[in-house]
Amino acid sequence: xxxQKKICMLGATGVGKTSLxxxxxxxxxxxxxxxxxxxxxxxxxxxxxxxEVTLLLWDLQGEDGTFxxxxxxxxxASGYLLVIDLTRHETLVTAFSIQKMVExxxxxxxxxxLLNKNDxxxxxxxxxxxxxxxxxxDWKILRSSAKDGExxxxxxxxxxxxxxxxx
Amino acid sequence: MxxxxxxxxxxxxxxxxxxxxxxxxxxxxILEKTNADALSEIRKxxxxxxxxxxxxxxxxxxxSKSDKKLAEATLPIVEExxxxxxxxxxxxxxxxxxxxxxxxxxKAIAEALGAMVQSLNQTLEQSVxxxxxxxxxxxxxxxxxxxxxxxxxxxxxxxxQIFLIHKKTGILLQYAALDSEENKDADMVSAMLTAxxxxxxxxxxxxxxxxxDALRVRDLSVWVEHSPDAILAAVIRGNAPLTLRKTxxxxxxxxxxxxxxxxxxxxxxxxxxxxxxxxLQECLQMQVGEEGKPKSKIxxxxxxxxxxxxxxxxxxxxxxxRDYRRWSNxxxxxxxxxxxxxxETKRGFFRHEVEGLRDEMAVNPETLLAEYGYExxxxxxxxKGYQDLSPQFVLERAKKILNPPPTAxxxxxxxxxxxxxTAENSWYxxxxxxxxxxxxxxxFKVVRE
Numbered sequence: 001x002x003x004q005k006k007i008c009m010l011g012a013t014g015v016g017k018t019s020l021x022x023x024x025x026x027x028x029x030x031x032x033x034x035x036x037x038x039x040x041x042x043x044x045x046x047x048x049x050x051x052e053v054t055l056l057l058w059d060l061q062g063e064d065g066t067f068x069x070x071x072x073x074x075x076x077a078s079g080y081l082l083v084i085d086l087t088r089h090e091t092l093v094t095a096f097s098i099q100k101m102v103e104x105x106x107x108x109x110x111x112x113x114l115l116n117k118n119d120x121x122x123x124x125x126x127x128x129x130x131x132x133x134x135x136x137x138d139w140k141i142l143r144s145s146a147k148d149g150e151x152x153x154x155x156x157x158x159x160x161x162x163x164x165x166x167x
Numbered sequence: 168m169x170x171x172x173x174x175x176x177x178x179x180x181x182x183x184x185x186x187x188x189x190x191x192x193x194x195x196x197i198l199e200k201t202n203a204d205a206l207s208e209i210r211k212x213x214x215x216x217x218x219x220x221x222x223x224x225x226x227x228x229x230x231s232k233s234d235k236k237l238a239e240a241t242l243p244i245v246e247e248x249x250x251x252x253x254x255x256x257x258x259x260x261x262x263x264x265x266x267x268x269x270x271x272x273x274k275a276i277a278e279a280l281g282a283m284v285q286s287l288n289q290t291l292e293q294s295v296x297x298x299x300x301x302x303x304x305x306x307x308x309x310x311x312x313x314x315x316x317x318x319x320x321x322x323x324x325x326x327x328q329i330f331l332i333h334k335k336t337g338i339l340l341q342y343a344a345l346d347s348e349e350n351k352d353a354d355m356v357s358a359m360l361t362a363x364x365x366x367x368x369x370x371x372x373x374x375x376x377x378x379x380d381a382l383r384v385r386d387l388s389v390w391v392e393h394s395p396d397a398i399l400a401a402v403i404r405g406n407a408p409l410t411l412r413k414t415x416x417x418x419x420x421x422x423x424x425x426x427x428x429x430x431x432x433x434x435x436x437x438x439x440x441x442x443x444x445x446x447l448q449e450c451l452q453m454q455v456g457e458e459g460k461p462k463s464k465i466x467x468x469x470x471x472x473x474x475x476x477x478x479x480x481x482x483x484x485x486x487x488x489r490d491y492r493r494w495s496n497x498x499x500x501x502x503x504x505x506x507x508x509x510x511e512t513k514r515g516f517f518r519h520e521v522e523g524l525r526d527e528m529a530v531n532p533e534t535l536l537a538e539y540g541y542e543x544x545x546x547x548x549x550x551k552g553y554q555d556l557s558p559q560f561v562l563e564r565a566k567k568i569l570n571p572p573p574t575a576x577x578x579x580x581x582x583x584x585x586x587x588x589t590a591e592n593s594w595y596x597x598x599x600x601x602x603x604x605x606x607x608x609x610x611f612k613v614v615r616e
Contacts, residue, residue: 003435004354006336028352029359037366041358053435056338056358072365076336078435167434 004054005163006076010069010102011083012094013062016116019146020083024153025057039073046160053160063094071105079110079163081155086115086143087123092130110162111140114155118143235417236424324405325453330357331422331443332398333433337361340397340433340440343447360389360400392416394423396430401450411452418446494519497539504530506555520547526555528563554606561607568605569598582609589615 009017018040025042033040042057058077063069074080082099085091095113102109115131117123134141140158144151230237253260306316328350331341339357344350364379382389390407392399392415399419403411422443423430429439494514501509501521506529513520519541525532532550533543554564562579571577575588584602586595595613602611 001436002438004338004437005435006338006358026352026355028355037362039362039366041355041362043352043355054354056336056354058358058362070365070369072369073362075365076333076338078336 001051002054003051003164004056005078005160006056006058007159007163008074008077008080009057009059009083010080010098011062012085012088012091012098013064013067014088015062015083015085015091016146017062017081017083018059020081020114020116020144020152020155021057021059022146023149024156038067038070044156046156048157048160048164051164053164055156055160063098069098069101071101074102074106077106077109078166079112079159081112081114081159083114083116084126086117086126087120089125092126110159110166112155112159112162113139113141114144114151115141116144116146118150119145119147235421239421239424323454324403324407324411326401326403326407326411326451328353328402329418329447329450330360330398330400330402331419331440331447332357332361332400333430334361334393334396334398336433336435338433338435338437340437341443341447343444343451345451345453357400360391361398364391364398390415392419394419396427396433397422399447399450414450414452418450421446493539493541497535497541500535500539501532504532504535505557506530506560507532507550508553518545518547520549522549523551524553525550526553526560528560528567529555556607558607561605565602565605565608569601571598579608582607583612584608584610585612585614587614 009021011017021042021044025044027040027042029040029042038061040059042059044055044057046053046055058073060069060073061067080102082095083091084095099111102111113134115126131141140162142151142155142158144155146152227237249260302316302320303313305311305320306313309316325345327345329343330339330353332338333340337358337360339354342350342353342357350356363382367379378393379391381391386405388403388407390401390403390412392401392412397419399415399422401411401415422440426440426443491514498509498512498521501507501523506526507523508525509521509523511520511522521532532548533546536543536546554560558579562577562584565579565584566577569577571586572590572594575586575590575594578585578587586598590598599611602608
């Protein structure tokens, strides 16, 4: 079956959302759209069993002290990737607030947490204990690295499976 | 049947023994009676053929005026009726259509021939006119086919692409394009259009029902029409009339009507919307023609510059041709003048040059310049002296050098200088000596009278 799904890439500024997808997706728009429009659209096709799922990736500008995600961009999404930078503790805090905001604006959606920059082990600010603690929220978590390509394809596969389950 | 009666009868039966077979037959009797009465009542109220017959025509009329929903709904029934009629007896439909088909065929042939003649006229016009030449240069410069350049230059508007977008998700449901090669990234474009729409909403705090109607970049514009669950975005090149919006609105309404459930329960299966493609293709309209182009376009800076250059070229050309003819005539005149031999000429932009040989007895070339519109300063002349040996010049030269008295006349016959009349002997002697040394004179002869 051919399906199309909208998914969002969310996270604090500089967590590596765009780097994560850059090597793995088809794109026609430049990254300047992040600063102008607040979003950049990419495309990624994933095959899950007999389903060919085209993911329309809404790569949203990272949230920080001055910029907030536009809730309108979340409307109609089937799921999202929530990216955290392991080398910056504050991105974990931002991830919590973003996740709450998404639930408030569009309800519960399948999502996957990506603990990014996993290759920079010496710079980690988020401890293993904190990661273990995340289990209590029933979040699905994957460690990833844009530099090595670690778990990037897998992330799309896992999220797509979750979204197909939710249909 | 009044409900009070039914309750009373049911109560009577209930008071009897429930195991009794009489109970069941009585119950059935009551139910049958009840159903029959109730149905009769309903029929009386609702199914009066006369009343329905009165209401139906006006209902059809009103519905067809407001939208096409009734036509859409009854289409399958009408199609099936026609199919069955043809299956049963094709003659009936053929006879009914006969008065229509004949004129329709004649009209179609006339239109086809007319279009062919018009096309031929356009081709001839475009091939040989300056406009056609300009377009050929444009085609050569841009590397586009000539046909495409002609199309773009004569275009009023062209709906190039139609996107049918799911409003909530921004996912492309269906797509149609005028060119056979489809936009492979249409799904990303569709999502971006939705993002732009959301961005505008957020940025200007517009209400949900306020929608983005159009985007415009130079001669390319995107018109957007909305239904409750879908968006139709049309990419248009040129200046389209606002009446075109009606076409788009009707199209999106038809899609919304036909796919209401699918749009409402959309889960990403875009294949469901493939049958809607013909509706989108109906929106791919275009209009060509020079007449509708805004007149102000004639006075663009480019046209002004091009016009100035052409004018300059024409004026320059006029002066060039005029000067060319003057100079040629002047040289022809010099060639025809006795005692002048032109050996070299040079035609310059502002000043010409001429070189050659000139007998001192010949006409002065500079005195001829004015006849041809030149000032002496326009022509640099370089004449070297020589003696022309034609009889006319030899005689003239002899007269000038020998200076005969009025009583003596000189003539030249076959190189012989003949003196007639009378003169002093001393003159004869001196003249004989001089004449012997003159070019063109072989003998000196005196004829005394």
